[in-house]
Amino acid sequence: MVVMDKVSQYERVFNRFDENGDGKISPAELRQCVEAIGGEKLSAADAEVAVANLDSGGDGLLGFDDFVKFLDGVKEEDKVNDLKEAFKLYDPDGSGCITPRSLEKMLSKLGDSRSLDECQLMISKFDLDGDGKISFEEFKVMML
Secondary structure (H helix, E strand, C coil), rough: CCCHHHHHHHHHHHHHHCCCCCCCCHHHHHHHHHHHCCCCCCCCHHHHHHHCCCCCCCCCEHHHHHHHHHHHHHHHHHHHHHHHHHHHHHHHCCCCCHHHHHHHHHHHHHCCCCCCHHHHHHHHCCCCCCCEEEEEEHHHHHHH
């Protein structure tokens, strides 16, 4: 019943920020919600854009289903940002790819020393375009 728990959690959050009890979240209410949940500020303009993009009812407000889409989208964005940070650890020179040498160095720092040949083999398993390196897109596929 993990899905049910998720839905009930979303309902509690939705109801908490639906200040006037109309079953809809306004852009102003969405701003308060984002700040309370993530501690981040959402500008009035960004809140308006988010509501406009997700509003399935066409009334300038988010119904519960729209709100769930918003929260799921935020979580997906957080995952991608976390992956970008992790990718940077393996790409210290900012070249945009993980090479066998950079993988070897990072694994060594993590206490998991591997030979360059072993690192090449590891990379080859996820190197979708066959260039001998792992791009961020390939890294995402590997991690998700």
